[in-house]
Structures are given as structure tokens and as C-alpha cells.
Amino acid sequence: MSNDVATTKEVKIAKADRKVRRRNHNFSNGDRATIATFVGVPTLIHIFMVWIPAICTVLLSFTFWDGIGGLKNIKWVGFTNYRQIVQLDADFGPAIRNNLYWLAVFALIATPLGILLAYYIDKNLKGTKFYQTSFYMPLVISLAVTGIIWDYVFNSDGLINSLLGNNTNDSAIDFWGDPHKNIWVVLFIASWRHIGYIMLLYLAGMKSVDPSLREAAAIDGATEWSTFRKVVVPSLRPVNVIIIVVTIIESLRAFDLVYIINRGTNGLQLLGVLVYDNILGSSMRIGWGAAYATLLFILCIGPIIVYLYQNFSRDE
């Protein structure tokens, strides 16, 4: 189509269009300053507080540095830190394994349970408020208190061992100290917290689902399961994205709970703990810590990118 055949009307529209655009760009200096401030300052903060440290971390993961003596003491060593971590660090395997356990338990058990609870609580059963509060309670309690509560339950002279009649040191089940058991105890506690979190998020989302959709499905003879699967879940897509991202991030950045239990040693190693222990504390092996941080970053961002990409391409 050439300009020759363009109708007057089309030309007019184009002109008007250009006019509108020009008007939009016609900011006063004050406006420009405001926009620059409102966009520029957060961008600068973001770059300085997030991206520059992140890039520096990745760079430091290729170096030896003990944090002493400034930049000139940083020694470039290529992939040595990564190689050493994989080959030598006895904590690497357990940490990766535990982070994956964490992810699996959250994704397959805790998150679905949270959604299920949200679904039932949304039905306004008798005592809904009570259940809602009870399930959310674990998130309100500080981690230190959480630790003490469950210590009473799982300790060698705690509730479970007492109920089982294991009263002597020799017969008691060693929930905290046995590296094959303690991770499951911790995952139980973490799930106990996570379920309430997911429940609250999903509940908030479900309140926004138009009840007439469900009624219509019920009239059409849909079972409860298929109503949930085909009506409720699809209409909550934005919430689903949040829940999946939250589940991945919560399980990979896990740190605090194991740190208050035993500083993340002996069966409770996690990548987050290894980052911390190598960079802070007495070690100052910054290259290793940075390498762990980089691995953790890749692990976190990888699945999220894949999920978001798939989700948005489906939308289109």
C-alpha cells in the first residue's frame, strides 16, 4: 500500500495520532525532573544494591580472597573454586540434596496442602475463622520460638520419645542429631510454616473468583474436583504464578531454621548456609562463598525463568 492510495481519512488519523504522541512527549522541565527522579532513583538504587553486588559476587567466585588487604590481593583462579567445591567440599553434596528435598517437599506436599486448606476454608465451613487463624499461626511465631516448641516435641526426652516410652539416652530416637532423620524433622517444621503461608495467599486469591462461575459449573453438573481444576485454578493464574515462585524461592533460600538448630551442619547443610559460613564468620573464604551464591542464584532463577516463559508464551 503506497501513499498514493491512502485516503484522506487515513492521513488525518495518522496526523492526529502523531499529534497525540507529540503531546505526550511535551513534558515541562518540572515533569521531566519528576519522572527522572521517580524512575532514576529507584533504578540507581536497584543497580547499586542488587545488580552490581550480584555481578561482583559472580566475579568473586572466580577468585581467591580472604577479605584482607583490598582488591590487589584478589587472585584470579578461574573455575578452581567451583571444582574444589564439587570435588572436595563434603558439604556440597548434602547441601544440594537437602535443597532439592526441600523443593520437592514444598512443591509436592506443602504447597498442595496449603491450596487444599484454602479451598476448604473458602467454603465458609463452621469455625472457618478458627481454622484460618490456627493454620496461619506458625508464621506469626518467631523462628526462635518455633525452634523451642519443636525441640520439646522431638528432643531425646521430648514428647515423642516420652510417648514411645524411650526414656533412657540409649533407646531415645535421635531426631535432631541423626543426619538421616533431622532433615525430615526440619522439613516437617518448614512445611508447617509454609502451608499457612500458601493457604493465606490462595485464600486471598480465591476471594476474588466470581462465585457465579462455580455456580455455573455446578449447574452444568461438574464434580467438585473438576470445578476446582477447570474453573478455580485457571481463574487464579496470577496467584498461581506467585505461589510457584514463592515455593521455589522459599525452598532454595532456606537458611534460618537450620541455622538456629545446628548452624546448618550434620545433615542439615544448605546452600544458603554455605554461602554465609564461607563469607562471614571466621572463615572469610570469599571465593567459595561467592561460588555457592552463584550456584544458588542459578538454581533459583533457572526454574523461575522456565516457568514464567512457558506461562507467558501460553498466554500469547
Added chain:
Amino acid sequence: MSDMINEEGVSRRSVLKGAAAGAAVVAAGGLLGATAGSTAANAANVTASFGSNNSNPPGPKEDAAWVAAAAAAGIDVKLNVVDHNTFQNQINTYLQGTPDDVFDWFAGYRMQFFAKKGLLTPATAVWAKINADFAPGFKAASTGLDGKQYLVPTDWYPWALHYRKSVWKAAGVNPASIKTFADLVAACKVFKAKGYIPMAMADKGGWEAMGTFDIINMRTNGYQFHVDLMAGRAKWTDPRVQKTFANWKTLIPFQNKSPLNETDQTAGTMVLQKKAAMIMMGSFTSGLYTNKADYNDLALIPFPSINPAYGTDSIDAPIDGVLMSNAAAKNLPAAEALMEFIASTTFSDTITAIAPGLFANKHAKVSADPFIQSQVKLVNATKHVAQFLDRDTRPDFAYPIVSAAIQKFLTGGDAVAIAKNLQAQWDALPPA
């Protein structure tokens, strides 16, 4: 559960004086900086700044008392108190930033490390004056790899087998009869038969069992091998390390079942509550004995001889003290005067008046308390004083490498594989 006293937390000052570091490692915020004003300045006084990690009670009381005493002695002290754990975690940044002239720290490798990095000012001139007041062991522990003294030691505590006299009496075991490793094993059998846990063992924090490794290694292979091993001159793959682990293995059946679930506090409580017969622990375990009758029942014996060639000639007895930072070079006369003051009995006697302990100065007043006296006797009978595993080796090797290895050993790990991995990890450490 939340006892996360890390190696720094073992400082006698913080633990013995009843201040569990608790969850402060996670919670520790920024510097709890508090610059206490120096006392009314005498015009002729010199002024030096002091970085104190003595933040837990009765630390502030002690600090205030000795700062006043220093002012009377002609040194105005600008005191900068930092939360104990924060101080340890930020020591690298602290020493590279604007450190105080003099600051609290530890003897051994953890001092030598900073000396080697050029972050300290030598205190050789101070030592020339105070030499006569300290036993040679303290001087050695205050000396860097370059042969210069850096530390002025203040106080210390020994590691030994701690027990309750009444428990041993009831079981019919005479503490004086424990001369050899075989005697110890025999005693353990008696205790076990009587229903006690013979030896309380803790390693939840990753540091508690290091004291047991240290003592068995020194008894089996001697002080020099231990020091060489810690410094990397001897190899972990050396068969002698396996002998140490083998000896320890003999004791494992006599330990409580889940040491990795116990802290120094909980394991110490087993002894206090007469469930366990003894514990290999620093004398700060006495902090648990708040009841006077219990405290009077507490006693210690040295870990018995294993290899007659070495007898009981070495112990772990970590020494705390003070160092001069690089900043002191610009204020040397005042900083040295302050170091000298801290080495004096005026300093130690001021502290003793508030909380009795063991001081490095040999002329310091010693409490007549029998338990304190037994500690003095123990260290006086000892030829070599080691610091403690985490103070005698590279900080990045002690944690999390050795701590994890010992935990693995205590949960039934293969000692040969553990030692092999330790050596491989040592070899992979960045050059110090």
C-alpha cells in the same frame, strides 16, 4: 537448641561469666558501639583507644573498673565496646578500617594470622618490660611466626576431665587412680555398669569435641605433632592421625548416644545432674554450677597418659589477651603504656575483685576457691599449652572443614576417608 556459641563464644569471659552467646549470631545487628567517656582527664595523661568485645555481663562492669584504674595510672582510655559475636565476625573489616589502638583478641594462630597479614603492631618493647611477670608458656603463645611478641595475655582456662566428686565416690572410682588410658577405660566400664553415661560428649556447635580430639592427639602423638598438624607441616594422612582416631573410637561406646544433639551446656548439665560421670570440657563448664553445694562438688583431673613418651605434658588452655592494631603505630607510646598496664596486676586484681578467674600474670591474685586452685595446679604441672583447635589452625580450615570432619567421625564416619578428605581440603586452601 539455640545454643550457637561458636568458637568465639568459648572465650572464658563470655561463657564463664554466664553469658550464653545465644542466638546473637543471627540476630547480631550492627556494631553495638558505645563509646564510654574516659574518666576525668589528668592533663599529664596519655590517651589510647581500646576495642572491647567484653559486651556480656559483667563485662561492662569490668571494663568500667579497669578504665578507671588506667586513668589513675596515667592512661586515659577511649573505650569502644562492640557486641561479642559481632566483634569476631567483623574482625577483618575492623582491623582494615579504623581500629582502636588496642583490642581484645586471642592467642595462637588466630593472632599469628593477623600478624602475618600485617594488621598488627608488635609488642616486643612491651614484653621487654613485662617479661618477668609471665611464665614462658604465655610468652610463646603471644609470639608470632616472625618471632616477635604481639599479644599481652590476660586470662585463660584449661580443658580437662571435669566430674562430680560425689558421683565418683558413689561409683567407687578414685580419681587419683586414673593414670593411664587403660585406667580411664576401666573407670568408664565401672560407670557404665552403674548406669551412668561414662563420658558426656557434645558437638552440636562443631567445636565442643575439638577439645577431645586435641587432647587425645597430644597424648598419643605429642605436642609437637599436634602443632605441626595444625600448622599444616604434618599431614592428616599421617598414620599417627589414625592412631588418635582409633584411641577416640575406644571411648565412643562410653559416650552418650547423640553427641551432635548436645551442646557444651546440655552435655555439661548431664554431669551436673549426675547422669554422666565426666566431661572433657573447658573449666567454663563451672558456669552451670550455680548452686554453691554443686560447685563445691565439681573437680577436674588431667586427661590420663596414653603414650608414656609424652605423659600428661600438654593441655589445651586457651589464652585471651589484647593486641595492638596498625593504628597504634601512630600513637605508640600511649598504646604501649596501655598494653603494659593491662599486663600489670593492677589490671588483673581489678577484674578479680569483680569476677574471679585465672590470670596470665604470675603475680596476679588467685582466688582461694579450690576449683580455681585445681586449675592453677593443672596448668602449672603442664609443659606445653596448646590453645584450642580453632585457635591453633587456619580459621578457614577449622570451620567448617575440621568441625564437619569431627562431626562425621562422631556419627560413625570412616576415619581413613575423613583424614584423606581433610588433607585434600587443606591442600586446596588458598595460600594464606
